[in-house]
């Protein structure tokens with residue numbers, strides 16, 4: 001239920017683990033061992049966590065969920081390098097010539113800079129979802145004053 005929100009947090013550069021098939025016990029263990037705050041809509045899971053180690057997300061829509069999380073944790077550092085939205089891997093710049101076969105021709109013609117996920121190899125460029133999410137985040141920041 002938080003899948004899209006998790007992808008957006010990764011695009012904002014936040015190290016975000018997400019697995020909607022993981023058992024509660026696994027999520028609890030990972031969160032405590034790795035010092036991650038568990039974000040959940042599951043009240044029972046939230047109640048089973050030590051205080052401060054989890055947060056019950058109230059909002060239903062992904063945009064509102066992101067807004068809720070950003071303001072709850074005062075996530076004001078939006079200068080972190082984006083992470084892979086699919087797998088949370090690090091992105092590294094790659095030479096333009098190296099992606100020609102891997103991206104649509106129009107994208108190759110119009111984009112100068114590309115990044116590739118170190119883990120799943122997905123290729124990113126500006127003007128795709130990063131552009132849209134940035135505008136949304138700007139709106140959140142303005143609304144938050």
Ligand SMILES: [Zn+2]
Nearest residue numbers: 084087117120
């Ligand atoms: Zn990846």
